[in-house]
Amino acid sequence: MGVPVVTLVGNTVVGRAGLCYASNLRMPSGRKTPKSMWPRARLAAERPHSRAPANASERLRRSPLMDLAFRGNIEQAYGDMWRAWCDSR
Numbered sequence: 001m002g003v004p005v006v007t008l009v010g011n012t013v014v015g016r017a018g019l020c021y022a023s024n025l026r027m028p029s030g031r032k033t034p035k036s037m038w039p040r041a042r043l044a045a046e047r048p049h050s051r052a053p054a055n056a057s058e059r060l061r062r063s064p065l066m067d068l069a070f071r072g073n074i075e076q077a078y079g080d081m082w083r084a085w086c087d088s089r
Contacts, residue, residue, distance in 0.1 A: 006041040008034060024063045025056075 009032050046051025064070060 001056065006037055006044055008032075008037050023067050025059045027059075 003020065005022075007022065009019045027072060060066060
């Protein structure tokens with residue numbers, strides 16, 4: 001918690017993961033180009049605590065990322081989809 005993270009938004013699932021986390025924590029979004037990323041990365045390196053919210057732990061705890069009911073529901077949905085696909089073959 002409190003470690004600055006600067007993300008570059010890509011076109012793949014992995015390339016958009018940082019944006020997903022930042023969005024769920026209501027923190028600044030990732031950058032779309034490497035050139036637009038450097039000013040923020042430099043600031044984060046020079047002053048690592050200048051951009052970290054004081055309530056980062058609380059934001060994470062209250063975010064959809066920690067919603068166990070959602071996780072259970074999506075795991076159930078994945079299992080249902082997998083079984084339906086297997087049954088259709």
